[in-house]
Amino acid sequence: MNEATDLLIIGAGPAGMAAALAAASSGVHIVLLDDNPLPGGQIWRDGPQASLPSAARHLRDQLRNCANVRCHAGTRVIACAADKTLLVEDAERGWQIRYERLILCTGARELLLPFPGWTLPGVTGAGGLQALIKGGLPVRGERLVIAGSGPLLLASAATAKHQGAQVLRIAEQARFGAVAGFAGQLPRWPGKFFQSFSLFDSHYRTNTHVVEALGRERLEGVRLQQQGQTIELACDRLACGFGLIPNTQLGQALGCAVEGQALAVDAWQATTRHDHYAAGECTGFGGSELALVEGAIAGHAAVGNSAAAQQLWLRRARWQGFARALNTAFALDPRLKSLARGDTLVCRCEDVPYGELVGHENWREAKLASRCGMGACQGRVCGAALEHLFGWTPPAPRPPFSPARIETLLELEETPPS
Amino acid sequence: MPEMFLDGRPLSVANGTSVAAALALGADGCSRTSVSGQRRAPLCGMGTCQECRVLIDGRRRLACQTLCLDGMQVQTRP
Ligand SMILES: Cc1cc2nc3c(=O)[nH]c(=O)nc-3n(C[C@H](O)[C@H](O)[C@H](O)COP(=O)(O)OP(=O)(O)OC[C@H]3O[C@@H](n4cnc5c(N)ncnc54)[C@H](O)[C@@H]3O)c2cc1C
Ligand code: FES
Numbered sequence: 001m002n003e004a005t006d007l008l009i010i011g012a013g014p015a016g017m018a019a020a021l022a023a024a025s026s027g028v029h030i031v032l033l034d035d036n037p038l039p040g041g042q043i044w045r046d047g048p049q050a051s052l053p054s055a056a057r058h059l060r061d062q063l064r065n066c067a068n069v070r071c072h073a074g075t076r077v078i079a080c081a082a083d084k085t086l087l088v089e090d091a092e093r094g095w096q097i098r099y100e101r102l103i104l105c106t107g108a109r110e111l112l113l114p115f116p117g118w119t120l121p122g123v124t125g126a127g128g129l130q131a132l133i134k135g136g137l138p139v140r141g142e143r144l145v146i147a148g149s150g151p152l153l154l155a156s157a158a159t160a161k162h163q164g165a166q167v168l169r170i171a172e173q174a175r176f177g178a179v180a181g182f183a184g185q186l187p188r189w190p191g192k193f194f195q196s197f198s199l200f201d202s203h204y205r206t207n208t209h210v211v212e213a214l215g216r217e218r219l220e221g222v223r224l225q226q227q228g229q230t231i232e233l234a235c236d237r238l239a240c241g242f243g244l245i246p247n248t249q250l251g252q253a254l255g256c257a258v259e260g261q262a263l264a265v266d267a268w269q270a271t272t273r274h275d276h277y278a279a280g281e282c283t284g285f286g287g288s289e290l291a292l293v294e295g296a297i298a299g300h301a302a303v304g305n306s307a308a309a310q311q312l313w314l315r316r317a318r319w320q321g322f323a324r325a326l327n328t329a330f331a332l333d334p335r336l337k338s339l340a341r342g343d344t345l346v347c348r349c350e351d352v353p354y355g356e357l358v359g360h361e362n363w364r365e366a367k368l369a370s371r372c373g374m375g376a377c378q379g380r381v382c383g384a385a386l387e388h389l390f391g392w393t394p395p396a397p398r399p400p401f402s403p404a405r406i407e408t409l410l411e412l413e414e415t416p417p418s
Numbered sequence: 419m420p421e422m423f424l425d426g427r428p429l430s431v432a433n434g435t436s437v438a439a440a441l442a443l444g445a446d447g448c449s450r451t452s453v454s455g456q457r458r459a460p461l462c463g464m465g466t467c468q469e470c471r472v473l474i475d476g477r478r479r480l481a482c483q484t485l486c487l488d489g490m491q492v493q494t495r496p
Pocket of ligand 2: 460461462463464465466467468469470471480481482483
Protein backbone atom coordinates (compact mmCIF):
# COMPACT_ATOMS: atom_id res chain seq x y z
CA MET A 1 0.00 0.00 0.00
CA ASN A 2 2.95 2.37 -0.45
CA GLU A 3 2.43 5.42 -2.61
CA ALA A 4 4.40 7.56 -5.07
CA THR A 5 3.57 11.09 -6.18
CA ASP A 6 5.03 13.99 -8.17
CA LEU A 7 4.31 16.58 -5.50
CA LEU A 8 3.74 16.02 -1.80
CA ILE A 9 2.37 18.89 0.32
CA ILE A 10 2.48 18.67 4.11
CA GLY A 11 -0.23 20.77 5.80
CA ALA A 12 -3.67 21.66 4.46
CA GLY A 13 -4.05 25.16 5.91
CA PRO A 14 -4.36 28.22 3.66
CA ALA A 15 -0.76 27.81 2.41
CA GLY A 16 -1.07 24.10 1.59
CA MET A 17 -4.47 24.48 -0.09
CA ALA A 18 -3.27 27.40 -2.22
CA ALA A 19 -0.11 25.46 -3.15
CA ALA A 20 -2.13 22.41 -4.23
CA LEU A 21 -4.51 24.50 -6.36
CA ALA A 22 -1.70 26.43 -8.04
CA ALA A 23 0.21 23.26 -8.87
CA ALA A 24 -2.87 21.27 -9.90
CA SER A 25 -3.38 23.16 -13.18
CA SER A 26 -0.13 21.64 -14.48
CA GLY A 27 -1.71 18.19 -14.29
CA VAL A 28 0.93 16.60 -12.04
CA HIS A 29 -0.13 14.09 -9.39
CA ILE A 30 -0.39 15.75 -5.96
CA VAL A 31 -0.80 14.36 -2.45
CA LEU A 32 -1.97 16.81 0.26
CA LEU A 33 -1.54 15.51 3.78
CA ASP A 34 -2.66 16.95 7.15
CA ASP A 35 -2.89 15.62 10.69
CA ASN A 36 -6.29 17.21 11.36
CA PRO A 37 -9.51 15.38 10.50
CA LEU A 38 -10.57 18.19 8.13
CA PRO A 39 -8.62 20.57 5.83
CA GLY A 40 -8.41 24.29 6.66
CA GLY A 41 -5.46 24.62 9.04
CA GLN A 42 -5.74 26.90 12.05
CA ILE A 43 -7.78 29.83 10.78
CA TRP A 44 -10.26 27.74 8.77
CA ARG A 45 -10.69 24.97 11.30
CA ASP A 46 -14.13 23.47 10.72
CA GLY A 47 -16.43 22.02 13.37
CA PRO A 48 -19.89 22.15 14.92
CA GLN A 49 -19.20 25.60 16.43
CA ALA A 50 -17.17 27.05 13.55
CA SER A 51 -18.38 29.41 10.83
CA LEU A 52 -16.16 29.19 7.75
CA PRO A 53 -15.86 32.25 5.50
CA SER A 54 -17.08 31.72 1.93
CA ALA A 55 -13.54 32.13 0.54
CA ALA A 56 -12.47 29.08 2.55
CA ARG A 57 -15.43 27.00 1.36
CA HIS A 58 -14.72 28.01 -2.21
CA LEU A 59 -11.07 26.95 -1.96
CA ARG A 60 -12.09 23.64 -0.40
CA ASP A 61 -14.66 22.93 -3.13
CA GLN A 62 -12.17 23.80 -5.88
CA LEU A 63 -9.68 21.36 -4.39
CA ARG A 64 -12.27 18.63 -4.15
CA ASN A 65 -12.89 19.02 -7.89
CA CYS A 66 -9.23 18.47 -8.82
CA ALA A 67 -8.97 14.87 -9.95
CA ASN A 68 -5.17 14.94 -9.65
CA VAL A 69 -5.12 15.99 -5.97
CA ARG A 70 -5.44 13.27 -3.35
CA CYS A 71 -6.06 14.41 0.25
CA HIS A 72 -5.04 12.37 3.28
CA ALA A 73 -6.72 13.74 6.41
CA GLY A 74 -5.85 12.70 9.95
CA THR A 75 -2.41 11.65 8.75
CA ARG A 76 0.91 12.55 10.39
CA VAL A 77 4.52 12.27 9.32
CA ILE A 78 6.44 9.78 11.47
CA ALA A 79 9.91 9.50 9.94
CA CYS A 80 12.08 9.85 6.85
CA ALA A 81 12.16 6.34 5.39
CA ALA A 82 14.65 6.92 2.56
CA ASP A 83 15.68 9.72 0.19
CA LYS A 84 12.51 11.66 -0.73
CA THR A 85 10.38 9.11 1.08
CA LEU A 86 8.34 9.73 4.24
CA LEU A 87 6.75 7.26 6.59
CA VAL A 88 3.23 8.41 7.53
CA GLU A 89 0.43 7.08 9.76
CA ASP A 90 -3.33 7.56 10.03
CA ALA A 91 -5.82 6.04 12.47
CA GLU A 92 -5.77 2.72 10.61
CA ARG A 93 -2.37 2.13 9.04
CA GLY A 94 1.17 3.26 8.34
CA TRP A 95 2.72 3.57 4.87
CA GLN A 96 5.48 5.23 2.86
CA ILE A 97 5.05 8.07 0.37
CA ARG A 98 7.78 8.70 -2.19
CA TYR A 99 7.82 12.16 -3.83
CA GLU A 100 9.72 14.08 -6.49
CA ARG A 101 9.07 17.49 -4.94
CA LEU A 102 7.85 18.54 -1.52
CA ILE A 103 6.20 21.70 -0.16
CA LEU A 104 6.22 22.19 3.61
CA CYS A 105 3.12 24.09 4.78
CA THR A 106 3.28 23.04 8.42
CA GLY A 107 2.11 26.37 9.85
CA ALA A 108 2.78 27.65 13.34
CA ARG A 109 1.97 26.75 16.90
CA GLU A 110 1.35 28.96 19.92
CA LEU A 111 4.16 30.01 22.19
CA LEU A 112 3.05 28.81 25.63
CA LEU A 113 5.12 30.16 28.53
CA PRO A 114 5.06 28.59 31.99
CA PHE A 115 3.52 30.55 34.90
CA PRO A 116 2.29 29.33 38.30
CA GLY A 117 -0.92 27.31 37.90
CA TRP A 118 -0.73 26.89 34.12
CA THR A 119 -1.14 23.11 34.36
CA LEU A 120 -4.60 23.39 35.99
CA PRO A 121 -7.52 22.05 33.96
CA GLY A 122 -9.32 25.15 32.66
CA VAL A 123 -6.11 26.78 31.39
CA THR A 124 -5.54 26.51 27.62
CA GLY A 125 -3.69 28.34 24.86
CA ALA A 126 -5.46 31.42 23.44
CA GLY A 127 -5.72 30.09 19.89
CA GLY A 128 -6.02 26.72 21.63
CA LEU A 129 -9.30 27.71 23.25
CA GLN A 130 -10.59 28.97 19.91
CA ALA A 131 -9.70 25.67 18.27
CA LEU A 132 -11.36 23.65 21.06
CA ILE A 133 -14.54 25.77 20.87
CA LYS A 134 -14.78 25.32 17.10
CA GLY A 135 -14.57 21.58 17.74
CA GLY A 136 -17.61 21.77 20.04
CA LEU A 137 -16.25 22.67 23.51
CA PRO A 138 -19.18 24.19 25.43
CA VAL A 139 -18.45 27.64 26.94
CA ARG A 140 -21.96 29.11 27.21
CA GLY A 141 -22.33 31.10 30.45
CA GLU A 142 -18.67 30.56 31.42
CA ARG A 143 -16.47 33.44 32.65
CA LEU A 144 -13.30 33.72 30.56
CA VAL A 145 -10.03 35.59 30.82
CA ILE A 146 -7.88 35.72 27.68
CA ALA A 147 -4.26 36.74 28.06
CA GLY A 148 -0.93 36.86 26.27
CA SER A 149 -0.15 38.77 23.11
CA GLY A 150 -1.19 39.42 19.54
CA PRO A 151 -4.37 39.74 17.44
CA LEU A 152 -5.21 36.10 18.12
CA LEU A 153 -6.46 37.17 21.59
CA LEU A 154 -9.23 39.21 19.95
CA ALA A 155 -10.06 36.46 17.48
CA SER A 156 -10.32 33.92 20.28
CA ALA A 157 -12.49 36.27 22.37
CA ALA A 158 -14.83 36.81 19.41
CA THR A 159 -15.33 33.07 18.92
CA ALA A 160 -15.94 32.54 22.66
CA LYS A 161 -18.49 35.37 22.88
CA HIS A 162 -20.25 34.11 19.79
CA GLN A 163 -20.76 30.81 21.65
CA GLY A 164 -22.22 32.56 24.70
CA ALA A 165 -19.19 32.95 26.96
CA GLN A 166 -18.68 36.02 29.12
CA VAL A 167 -15.23 37.48 28.40
CA LEU A 168 -14.16 39.34 31.55
CA ARG A 169 -10.78 40.56 30.38
CA ILE A 170 -8.47 40.46 27.37
CA ALA A 171 -4.97 41.05 28.72
CA GLU A 172 -2.42 42.16 26.10
CA GLN A 173 1.17 42.39 27.35
CA ALA A 174 2.21 44.99 24.73
CA ARG A 175 2.03 48.67 25.66
CA PHE A 176 -0.74 50.96 24.46
CA GLY A 177 1.60 52.94 22.19
CA ALA A 178 2.72 49.83 20.30
CA VAL A 179 -0.81 48.49 19.80
CA ALA A 180 -2.19 51.91 18.83
CA GLY A 181 0.67 52.37 16.37
CA PHE A 182 -0.16 49.02 14.80
CA ALA A 183 -3.89 49.80 14.62
CA GLY A 184 -3.05 53.14 13.00
CA GLN A 185 -1.24 51.36 10.15
CA LEU A 186 -4.08 48.90 9.47
CA PRO A 187 -5.77 50.98 6.72
CA ARG A 188 -2.81 49.98 4.52
CA TRP A 189 -4.24 46.44 4.45
CA PRO A 190 -8.02 47.01 4.07
CA GLY A 191 -9.29 43.47 4.70
CA LYS A 192 -7.37 43.18 7.95
CA PHE A 193 -8.54 46.63 9.05
CA PHE A 194 -12.18 45.65 9.08
CA GLN A 195 -11.43 42.26 10.57
CA SER A 196 -9.60 43.71 13.59
CA PHE A 197 -12.02 46.57 14.00
CA SER A 198 -15.04 44.32 14.23
CA LEU A 199 -13.23 42.22 16.82
CA PHE A 200 -12.48 45.12 19.16
CA ASP A 201 -13.70 44.56 22.68
CA SER A 202 -14.23 46.95 25.60
CA HIS A 203 -12.60 44.50 28.01
CA TYR A 204 -9.27 44.81 26.17
CA ARG A 205 -6.35 46.10 28.29
CA THR A 206 -2.80 46.75 27.11
CA ASN A 207 0.27 46.56 29.39
CA THR A 208 -1.44 43.71 31.26
CA HIS A 209 -0.17 40.18 31.79
CA VAL A 210 -0.94 37.00 33.66
CA VAL A 211 0.86 36.39 36.98
CA GLU A 212 -0.78 33.22 38.27
CA ALA A 213 -3.66 30.85 37.59
CA LEU A 214 -5.48 30.18 40.85
CA GLY A 215 -7.30 27.03 41.98
CA ARG A 216 -6.73 23.63 43.57
CA GLU A 217 -8.17 20.86 41.38
CA ARG A 218 -9.13 23.13 38.50
CA LEU A 219 -9.00 26.81 37.59
CA GLU A 220 -10.96 29.11 39.88
CA GLY A 221 -9.45 32.49 39.11
CA VAL A 222 -6.52 34.43 37.77
CA ARG A 223 -4.11 37.03 39.10
CA LEU A 224 -3.11 39.70 36.59
CA GLN A 225 -0.64 42.55 36.58
CA GLN A 226 -2.80 45.25 34.99
CA GLN A 227 -1.11 48.53 34.12
CA GLY A 228 0.96 48.49 37.30
CA GLN A 229 -1.67 47.04 39.63
CA THR A 230 -2.25 43.47 40.77
CA ILE A 231 -5.85 42.34 40.34
CA GLU A 232 -7.67 39.03 40.78
CA LEU A 233 -10.63 37.84 38.75
CA ALA A 234 -12.72 34.74 39.47
CA CYS A 235 -13.18 32.80 36.22
CA ASP A 236 -13.87 29.36 34.72
CA ARG A 237 -11.29 29.46 31.94
CA LEU A 238 -8.00 31.17 31.23
CA ALA A 239 -6.77 31.16 27.64
CA CYS A 240 -3.17 32.27 27.41
CA GLY A 241 -0.90 32.43 24.34
CA PHE A 242 2.17 34.58 23.65
CA GLY A 243 2.13 34.67 19.86
CA LEU A 244 2.99 32.08 17.22
CA ILE A 245 6.19 30.21 16.44
CA PRO A 246 6.85 28.47 13.10
CA ASN A 247 6.71 24.66 12.95
CA THR A 248 10.14 23.99 11.50
CA GLN A 249 10.81 20.49 12.91
CA LEU A 250 9.94 18.45 9.82
CA GLY A 251 11.83 20.86 7.55
CA GLN A 252 14.87 20.64 9.82
CA ALA A 253 14.71 16.85 9.83
CA LEU A 254 14.72 16.97 6.02
CA GLY A 255 17.84 19.11 6.04
CA CYS A 256 16.30 22.51 5.24
CA ALA A 257 18.10 25.45 6.87
CA VAL A 258 16.44 27.55 9.56
CA GLU A 259 16.94 31.28 9.86
CA GLY A 260 15.68 33.23 12.86
CA GLN A 261 13.35 30.40 14.07
CA ALA A 262 11.68 29.98 10.63
CA LEU A 263 12.44 27.86 7.55
CA ALA A 264 14.68 29.88 5.23
CA VAL A 265 13.28 30.36 1.69
CA ASP A 266 14.21 32.32 -1.45
CA ALA A 267 11.95 34.33 -3.77
CA TRP A 268 10.52 31.08 -5.21
CA GLN A 269 9.73 29.77 -1.70
CA ALA A 270 12.49 27.20 -2.23
CA THR A 271 14.33 26.02 0.88
CA THR A 272 18.06 25.33 0.98
CA ARG A 273 17.41 21.72 -0.07
CA HIS A 274 16.84 21.12 -3.79
CA ASP A 275 13.21 20.23 -4.73
CA HIS A 276 11.99 21.16 -1.23
CA TYR A 277 9.83 24.27 -0.84
CA ALA A 278 8.14 25.91 2.15
CA ALA A 279 5.25 28.38 2.44
CA GLY A 280 2.97 29.95 5.03
CA GLU A 281 3.69 30.34 8.71
CA CYS A 282 6.46 27.72 8.90
CA THR A 283 8.50 30.41 7.12
CA GLY A 284 7.42 33.11 9.60
CA PHE A 285 4.24 34.39 11.23
CA GLY A 286 2.28 36.67 8.90
CA GLY A 287 -1.44 35.85 8.76
CA SER A 288 -3.61 33.95 6.30
CA GLU A 289 -3.30 36.36 3.33
CA LEU A 290 0.48 35.98 3.32
CA ALA A 291 0.14 32.21 3.74
CA LEU A 292 -2.20 32.04 0.70
CA VAL A 293 0.06 34.01 -1.62
CA GLU A 294 3.22 32.19 -0.48
CA GLY A 295 1.46 28.86 -0.98
CA ALA A 296 0.45 29.80 -4.52
CA ILE A 297 4.01 30.92 -5.37
CA ALA A 298 5.43 27.64 -4.02
CA GLY A 299 2.84 25.61 -5.94
CA HIS A 300 3.61 27.33 -9.25
CA ALA A 301 7.39 27.21 -8.67
CA ALA A 302 7.36 23.52 -7.74
CA VAL A 303 5.82 22.59 -11.12
CA GLY A 304 8.15 24.91 -13.05
CA ASN A 305 5.66 27.70 -13.78
CA SER A 306 8.01 30.57 -12.89
CA ALA A 307 6.01 33.21 -14.75
CA ALA A 308 2.88 32.58 -12.69
CA ALA A 309 4.93 32.50 -9.50
CA GLN A 310 6.67 35.78 -10.29
CA GLN A 311 3.37 37.54 -10.93
CA LEU A 312 2.54 37.07 -7.25
CA TRP A 313 5.72 38.60 -5.82
CA LEU A 314 4.24 42.08 -5.48
CA ARG A 315 1.23 40.80 -3.58
CA ARG A 316 3.52 38.83 -1.27
CA ALA A 317 5.65 41.92 -0.56
CA ARG A 318 2.51 43.80 0.46
CA TRP A 319 1.53 41.20 3.05
CA GLN A 320 5.12 40.86 4.24
CA GLY A 321 4.79 44.51 5.23
CA PHE A 322 1.77 43.60 7.35
CA ALA A 323 3.72 40.75 8.96
CA ARG A 324 6.57 43.10 9.88
CA ALA A 325 4.20 45.64 11.48
CA LEU A 326 2.52 42.83 13.43
CA ASN A 327 5.72 41.30 14.74
CA THR A 328 7.14 44.65 15.85
CA ALA A 329 4.00 45.78 17.67
CA PHE A 330 3.59 42.59 19.69
CA ALA A 331 7.24 41.96 20.64
CA LEU A 332 7.32 40.26 24.05
CA ASP A 333 8.26 42.25 27.15
CA PRO A 334 11.29 40.82 29.04
CA ARG A 335 9.29 40.71 32.30
CA LEU A 336 7.39 37.71 30.90
CA LYS A 337 10.61 35.72 31.37
CA SER A 338 10.21 35.81 35.13
CA LEU A 339 6.68 34.43 35.54
CA ALA A 340 7.70 30.88 36.53
CA ARG A 341 8.63 30.10 40.14
CA GLY A 342 10.96 27.31 41.30
CA ASP A 343 8.09 24.80 41.62
CA THR A 344 6.32 25.81 38.37
CA LEU A 345 6.37 22.87 35.95
CA VAL A 346 8.04 23.72 32.65
CA CYS A 347 7.96 20.28 31.00
CA ARG A 348 4.36 19.11 31.29
CA CYS A 349 5.08 15.65 29.91
CA GLU A 350 7.72 14.71 32.51
CA ASP A 351 6.62 17.20 35.21
CA VAL A 352 10.01 18.95 35.45
CA PRO A 353 9.91 22.18 37.49
CA TYR A 354 11.66 25.43 36.62
CA GLY A 355 13.94 25.07 39.68
CA GLU A 356 15.55 21.95 38.20
CA LEU A 357 16.37 23.75 34.95
CA VAL A 358 17.90 27.05 36.05
CA GLY A 359 21.66 26.90 36.30
CA HIS A 360 22.17 24.51 33.39
CA GLU A 361 24.21 25.71 30.44
CA ASN A 362 22.15 24.38 27.57
CA TRP A 363 19.27 22.22 26.53
CA ARG A 364 21.29 18.99 26.31
CA GLU A 365 22.70 19.28 29.79
CA ALA A 366 19.30 20.14 31.30
CA LYS A 367 17.65 17.26 29.45
CA LEU A 368 20.16 14.66 30.66
CA ALA A 369 19.83 15.88 34.23
CA SER A 370 16.05 16.22 34.36
CA ARG A 371 14.29 14.37 31.47
CA CYS A 372 12.93 17.76 30.33
CA GLY A 373 11.61 17.45 26.76
CA MET A 374 11.82 13.65 26.71
CA GLY A 375 8.07 13.08 26.95
CA ALA A 376 5.32 12.68 24.40
CA CYS A 377 5.41 16.20 22.94
CA GLN A 378 9.16 15.85 22.35
CA GLY A 379 9.90 19.33 23.58
CA ARG A 380 7.51 21.13 21.23
CA VAL A 381 6.05 23.05 24.19
CA CYS A 382 8.93 23.25 26.71
CA GLY A 383 11.66 23.51 24.04
CA ALA A 384 10.06 26.65 22.61
CA ALA A 385 9.48 28.04 26.11
CA LEU A 386 13.12 27.45 27.14
CA GLU A 387 14.37 28.98 23.91
CA HIS A 388 12.44 32.09 24.87
CA LEU A 389 13.38 32.04 28.58
CA PHE A 390 17.05 31.02 28.42
CA GLY A 391 17.97 31.33 24.73
CA TRP A 392 18.63 27.56 24.53
CA THR A 393 18.51 26.13 21.00
CA PRO A 394 15.82 23.41 21.03
CA PRO A 395 16.84 19.83 20.27
CA ALA A 396 17.09 18.66 16.66
CA PRO A 397 13.96 16.63 15.92
CA ARG A 398 14.41 12.86 15.95
CA PRO A 399 12.14 10.18 14.53
CA PRO A 400 9.50 9.19 15.33
CA PHE A 401 8.43 12.84 14.96
CA SER A 402 5.25 12.04 16.86
CA PRO A 403 4.32 8.98 18.94
CA ALA A 404 3.66 6.11 16.49
CA ARG A 405 2.39 2.55 16.63
CA ILE A 406 4.87 -0.32 16.45
CA GLU A 407 3.19 -1.67 13.30
CA THR A 408 3.85 1.67 11.59
CA LEU A 409 7.52 1.66 12.55
CA LEU A 410 7.82 -1.86 11.15
CA GLU A 411 6.86 -0.37 7.77
CA LEU A 412 10.34 1.19 7.75
CA GLU A 413 11.64 -2.29 6.94
CA GLU A 414 9.62 -2.33 3.73
CA THR A 415 11.41 -1.53 0.50
CA PRO A 416 10.41 1.97 -0.53
CA PRO A 417 8.08 2.34 -3.53
CA SER A 418 9.95 2.95 -6.79
CA MET B 419 -25.60 12.67 16.00
CA PRO B 420 -22.86 10.17 16.90
CA GLU B 421 -23.58 8.12 20.03
CA MET B 422 -20.37 7.17 21.77
CA PHE B 423 -19.12 5.96 25.14
CA LEU B 424 -16.99 8.06 27.47
CA ASP B 425 -15.43 5.93 30.22
CA GLY B 426 -18.28 3.47 29.64
CA ARG B 427 -21.11 6.03 29.87
CA PRO B 428 -23.16 6.71 26.73
CA LEU B 429 -22.94 10.22 25.31
CA SER B 430 -24.43 11.68 22.16
CA VAL B 431 -22.82 14.69 20.53
CA ALA B 432 -23.34 16.90 17.46
CA ASN B 433 -21.80 15.82 14.15
CA GLY B 434 -18.18 16.90 13.80
CA THR B 435 -17.56 17.21 17.56
CA SER B 436 -13.96 16.54 18.60
CA VAL B 437 -13.23 14.00 21.31
CA ALA B 438 -11.59 16.87 23.27
CA ALA B 439 -14.96 18.66 23.32
CA ALA B 440 -16.74 15.43 24.26
CA LEU B 441 -14.58 15.15 27.38
CA ALA B 442 -16.13 18.42 28.60
CA LEU B 443 -19.64 17.63 27.31
CA GLY B 444 -19.78 14.27 29.10
CA ALA B 445 -17.48 14.68 32.11
CA ASP B 446 -15.08 17.13 33.76
CA GLY B 447 -13.03 17.79 30.60
CA CYS B 448 -9.89 16.02 31.84
CA SER B 449 -7.95 13.62 29.64
CA ARG B 450 -5.18 12.12 31.74
CA THR B 451 -3.18 12.13 34.98
CA SER B 452 0.41 13.37 34.82
CA VAL B 453 3.47 11.46 36.11
CA SER B 454 3.27 13.37 39.41
CA GLY B 455 -0.47 12.79 39.76
CA GLN B 456 -1.99 16.05 38.46
CA ARG B 457 -5.19 15.93 36.42
CA ARG B 458 -4.72 17.44 32.97
CA ALA B 459 -6.99 18.66 30.18
CA PRO B 460 -6.40 19.59 26.52
CA LEU B 461 -4.10 22.63 26.29
CA CYS B 462 -3.11 23.56 22.73
CA GLY B 463 -6.18 22.28 20.86
CA MET B 464 -4.07 21.63 17.77
CA GLY B 465 -2.05 18.44 18.09
CA THR B 466 1.13 19.85 19.62
CA CYS B 467 1.14 19.40 23.40
CA GLN B 468 -0.12 15.78 23.69
CA GLU B 469 -1.97 16.64 26.94
CA CYS B 470 -5.21 15.37 25.39
CA ARG B 471 -4.08 11.81 24.72
CA VAL B 472 -6.71 9.20 25.57
CA LEU B 473 -7.53 5.65 24.54
CA ILE B 474 -9.91 5.55 21.60
CA ASP B 475 -11.13 2.07 20.70
CA GLY B 476 -8.07 0.73 22.48
CA ARG B 477 -5.52 2.92 20.69
CA ARG B 478 -3.72 5.94 22.09
CA ARG B 479 -4.92 8.98 20.11
CA LEU B 480 -5.10 12.75 20.45
CA ALA B 481 -8.57 13.85 21.52
CA CYS B 482 -8.22 17.26 19.88
CA GLN B 483 -7.52 15.76 16.44
CA THR B 484 -10.11 12.98 16.51
CA LEU B 485 -13.79 13.36 15.62
CA CYS B 486 -16.47 11.48 17.59
CA LEU B 487 -18.01 8.57 15.72
CA ASP B 488 -20.95 6.27 16.37
CA GLY B 489 -20.05 3.51 18.80
CA MET B 490 -16.62 4.97 19.65
CA GLN B 491 -15.19 3.93 23.03
CA VAL B 492 -13.17 6.67 24.69
CA GLN B 493 -11.21 5.98 27.85
CA THR B 494 -9.53 8.75 29.84
CA ARG B 495 -6.59 7.93 32.10
CA PRO B 496 -7.54 8.00 35.75
C1 LIG C 1 -4.67 28.05 17.18
C2 LIG C 1 -4.57 29.12 16.13
C3 LIG C 1 -5.70 29.88 15.80
C4 LIG C 1 -5.64 30.86 14.81
N1 LIG C 1 -6.75 31.62 14.56
C5 LIG C 1 -6.67 32.63 13.64
C6 LIG C 1 -7.79 33.47 13.37
O1 LIG C 1 -8.87 33.30 13.95
N2 LIG C 1 -7.64 34.49 12.47
C7 LIG C 1 -6.45 34.72 11.83
O2 LIG C 1 -6.34 35.65 11.02
N3 LIG C 1 -5.40 33.92 12.05
C8 LIG C 1 -5.46 32.90 12.96
N4 LIG C 1 -4.35 32.15 13.21
C9 LIG C 1 -3.14 32.43 12.45
C10 LIG C 1 -3.10 31.40 11.34
O3 LIG C 1 -2.16 30.44 11.71
C11 LIG C 1 -2.77 31.87 9.94
O4 LIG C 1 -3.49 33.00 9.61
C12 LIG C 1 -2.98 30.78 8.86
O5 LIG C 1 -3.83 29.75 9.31
C13 LIG C 1 -1.64 30.22 8.49
O6 LIG C 1 -1.77 29.29 7.45
P1 LIG C 1 -0.74 28.15 7.16
O7 LIG C 1 -1.29 27.39 6.01
O8 LIG C 1 0.62 28.71 7.04
O9 LIG C 1 -0.68 27.24 8.47
P2 LIG C 1 -1.82 26.48 9.31
O10 LIG C 1 -3.13 27.07 9.11
O11 LIG C 1 -1.26 26.41 10.69
O12 LIG C 1 -1.84 25.02 8.67
C14 LIG C 1 -0.83 24.06 8.88
C15 LIG C 1 -1.45 22.69 8.87
O13 LIG C 1 -0.43 21.69 8.79
C16 LIG C 1 -0.69 20.66 9.71
N5 LIG C 1 0.59 20.05 10.04
C17 LIG C 1 1.68 20.63 10.62
N6 LIG C 1 2.69 19.74 10.74
C18 LIG C 1 2.25 18.58 10.21
C19 LIG C 1 2.83 17.27 10.06
N7 LIG C 1 4.10 17.03 10.44
N8 LIG C 1 2.09 16.30 9.50
C20 LIG C 1 0.82 16.55 9.09
N9 LIG C 1 0.21 17.76 9.20
C21 LIG C 1 0.92 18.76 9.76
C22 LIG C 1 -1.36 21.39 10.87
O14 LIG C 1 -2.10 20.55 11.70
C23 LIG C 1 -2.23 22.39 10.13
O15 LIG C 1 -3.48 21.85 9.81
C24 LIG C 1 -4.41 31.12 14.16
C25 LIG C 1 -3.29 30.35 14.50
C26 LIG C 1 -3.34 29.38 15.46
C27 LIG C 1 -2.09 28.59 15.79
S1 FES D 1 -4.72 19.52 23.13
FE1 FES D 1 -2.59 19.65 22.66
S2 FES D 1 -2.34 17.87 21.45
FE2 FES D 1 -4.45 17.87 21.79
